[in-house]
Each structure stands twice: as C-alpha cells, then as structure tokens.
Amino acid sequence: MNRRQTIPKELRYTIDQFKRDFPDDDACLEQIKEQRFPGGVAVCMKCEGPRKHYRVKGRTAYACATCGTHIYPLAGTIFEKSTTPLHLWFHAMYLMGSTRCGISAKQVQRETGVTYKTAWRMFKQIRSLLSEPDMQLEGSTIEIDETYVGGVRKFNSGRKLRADAKKLMPVLGMAERGGRVRAFATPDVKITTVMPLVREFVLPKSTLYTDERNIYDGVQQVPGMGYVHKRIQHNAKVYVAGDIHTNTIEGFWSLVKRGLGGVYHSVSQKYLQSYLDEYSFRYNRRASGNLIFPAMLARVSEKVSLKPSSPAEKSHSV
Ligand SMILES: [Zn+2]
Numbered sequence: 001m002n003r004r005q006t007i008p009k010e011l012r013y014t015i016d017q018f019k020r021d022f023p024d025d026d027a028c029l030e031q032i033k034e035q036r037f038p039g040g041v042a043v044c045m046k047c048e049g050p051r052k053h054y055r056v057k058g059r060t061a062y063a064c065a066t067c068g069t070h071i072y073p074l075a076g077t078i079f080e081k082s083t084t085p086l087h088l089w090f091h092a093m094y095l096m097g098s099t100r101c102g103i104s105a106k107q108v109q110r111e112t113g114v115t116y117k118t119a120w121r122m123f124k125q126i127r128s129l130l131s132e133p134d135m136q137l138e139g140s141t142i143e144i145d146e147t148y149v150g151g152v153r154k155f156n157s158g159r160k161l162r163a164d165a166k167k168l169m170p171v172l173g174m175a176e177r178g179g180r181v182r183a184f185a186t187p188d189v190k191i192t193t194v195m196p197l198v199r200e201f202v203l204p205k206s207t208l209y210t211d212e213r214n215i216y217d218g219v220q221q222v223p224g225m226g227y228v229h230k231r232i233q234h235n236a237k238v239y240v241a242g243d244i245h246t247n248t249i250e251g252f253w254s255l256v257k258r259g260l261g262g263v264y265h266s267v268s269q270k271y272l273q274s275y276l277d278e279y280s281f282r283y284n285r286r287a288s289g290n291l292i293f294p295a296m297l298a299r300v301s302e303k304v305s306l307k308p309s310s311p312a313e314k315s316h317s318v
Helices: 015-021 025-036 086-097 105-112 116-129 191-201 247-264 269-283 292-302 311-315
Strands: 041-044 049-055 062-064 141-149 169-176 181-185 207-211 228-232
Touching: 015 086, 025 049, 025 086, 025 292, 086 105, 086 116, 086 292, 105 116, 116 269, 116 292, 141 191, 141 247, 169 191, 169 247, 169 269, 181 247, 181 269, 247 269, 269 292
Parallel strands: 141 207, 207 228
Antiparallel strands: 041 049, 049 062, 141 169, 169 181
C-alpha cells in the first residue's frame, strides 16, 4: 500500500524532510538541547540562575555565557551512554515511527549500517520511551477483549508453534471506540487480574462491550463504577449485533499480531509489554500521519532520568 497518498500533506514527514532537519549529530544534539533548554537558557549551577548557554565545539556540552560551566543535554536521556552516533538513533526512531506494523532490527541494520545487536539494543531503549503507564481511557464506550500472542520457540527447529503450545501469552486490551487503546501483558486472564485493570483505566458509567467469557461476569456489579455491560455471543457465531461488537480492539489485535509475526518472529514474556507499548503508542497517534517521529522525539526529554545508571547497565550501552 502506498501510504503517502493516504496521509494528508500537513501530516506528512518524509525521509527527505527528516534528512534535511537532521543531517548530522550536531543537528540532533541541537534538537535535544532545544527540547530541554529552549533557546539554550538553563539554570547554571554556579551562577545560581538562568543563563544562556553556547555549544562547546567538539563536545556534547553547552557552556554558560557568564561563567563557562557546562551543561549536557544528553544527560539522563537514552542517548547518554551511547557510542552510536546520534543521527543513527534519530534515523532508527524515524523508521520505527513510520510504519503501522513496526520495523525489525534487521531492517534498521540494513538501512543505517549499525550491527544487528546495536539495532536491537536501540529498539529496546526507544521502546522504553513509549510506555504511558498512567494513561487513562477517556471514552465512555469501551471494548475489552483478551487474546494470546506467540512466545519464543522452545526448540530452534524453525517449526511453527502449535496454537496449544504452552508458550502463548495472554494479553488484555481495552479500546475506546474511535479512540485509544491500552494493552497489558498479564500473567493470566482471570477475573482477579482483569477487574482491577478495568477499574483502574475505565471511567465510571462507561458502557463496556465484551464477548461472553465469564471473566467479564460481574463488571456491572463493580462497586461505585456503574458500568453498563453489553456482550456479543461469539460462541454463537454472532460478531455484530447493533452496536454490540468488539471489532475495535480486534482490529488492534490483528495489527499487533501482524507486527509481532512479521517483525519480531518471537517475543519473550520479558519484552512483551514493551512491544505492546510500542504498538499502542503508534495506534493512539494514527491520526497524526507520520508525525509519530516528532512525538517519539518529544518523549526523549519527557522521560529524562537523572538517576545514575548501574555499572551493569553501562556495559550494555549501545
Ligand atoms: Zn554560569
């Protein structure tokens, strides 16, 4: 599919524009500096007040115009400890944000020339920016559904896992109709796991659409929430009855499965949540064309961590 034709002009951010905006490491550093310290103005520790800072040539530092003390815009970001050039990080983020189904580390390796291992580690870091743990659903019409996604092959035989293989992992999803999704890698899909998530992320008095599985029994009785519950009888091969269906969340599942199947081939429990976060991040911004890259970039400075990283983490830096 040629997505270019489907994205309105104002929502397009082409690879040419990207390369013009970020031709080299300096341009990327400047971007991060502007996000964190607009106009180069930051509080200088020595002057004890806001001061303008200027780039120090050949370093990732900016110096206070008054006293010369350095600030480091990359400190606390995912780029801080990296030996991979900044423009390659940006390129990987651009690629990651520009397809609905995601992109593989292999593709990034091919397009940027980094090693597979580096591409994979960059992905891991970038994905860590995309989780939105506190995001509550705001729509009053919510579909809830569970699914299973494939795990790591037990033996490296190249054979496909059977559906009943033990490595399938449960995922619970909630989708606002016409809006956003949240997806959770859960240890199981029991009532005791599902209900607290529903209560935490779905507003009171919402109408919930689910299938007939008994894990959704009793949502109408959740104290103080006043949920209305409508169910579709999938067992009876009914998929839509008036406004009763779970097509929205199922559409998201097919995106996730197509992506995981085509891009990652296998996913372990350890990383499943971060993949779900990546897919949700893109899905929740699907109306922004491929302006997803700028949204990802914004996360770099929103998620600055000023905790010193452990030596173990350091040795895994990319
Ligand atoms: Zn100063």
